[in-house]
Amino acid sequence: MSPDARRDAFNGDAYPYLRAATAGLRHHSRAQGAIDEPSASSRAHLDALHAHLTALHRLVDQAADRTRPERPAAGRHLATAHARLWQAADSVHAAFHLVPAAAEDEKCQPDRLPEGPPFLTICQRHLAAVHAIRRKTTAADLAS
Template identity: 55%
Template sequence: MPHSTHADPGSHHPYLRAATAGVRHHTSSLTLAPLPAERPQIDAVHAHFAALHLLLDRLHADTHLPWPSAGQQLAAARTRLWQAATAVHDAYHLLPRPAEPGGVGEDCRPERLPEGPPFLTICQRHLAASHTARRTTSPSDLASPLRTHHSSCTR
């Protein structure tokens, strides 16, 4: 059997293909009825970004020693993804909270849910992911604008 330089993407990360298909499906369903973003949608996008950030961190850790240039690009992608997750987290808090039938917002009744108010779950996820971002990225890199990408790709 000939040796292939391209591994099956599902062999190391079996759920990545399914997750990508799910994101594509939801993206295409959004175009059917253009509506403003709501907190549950933004929360789901943030969950994807946080998971992708951790995946890129792992890929960088496994790649940067054997292929430093590729590792550097993965580190840059991880940083930019963290910046995107932070912007999505901020957008979540700028969206209006859904009102209950009696006019009371979701954060006024934390005793109704055992895990606390729903608006805190995105913050808990963001805080957990921030530990990885702070461990692996300097503050100046986190604040820097996107640099241009230099690649050997030709189109």
């Protein structure tokens, strides 16, 4: 990495989309906390959270792959974070299927949706994450 690229990375200019996603999460967390009545998370909320976790899972996986050859200890820590993100995404996926479907989900007509019914999109995303985690992580690593 060139000195200019490192300087930009430290200034935060290298990752504008990641900063925007983090700001969006902060805003959503504040908005959720501002609601007076406690309510259970909806399937749409859990689906969006799962999408964010799996995207972050891929990002940490790429960072671990790039870091490991040059800095093995840091790469191991990133690999651990990669496994923990998978565990979080797996738990959110399980919670999604335990939340009852809303009335609009019951009226869903999959033939009108090019990506299939909404509940399948989270399962397809989760299946892709399963393949990624199984290539690089053992069952013992995930259980620890």
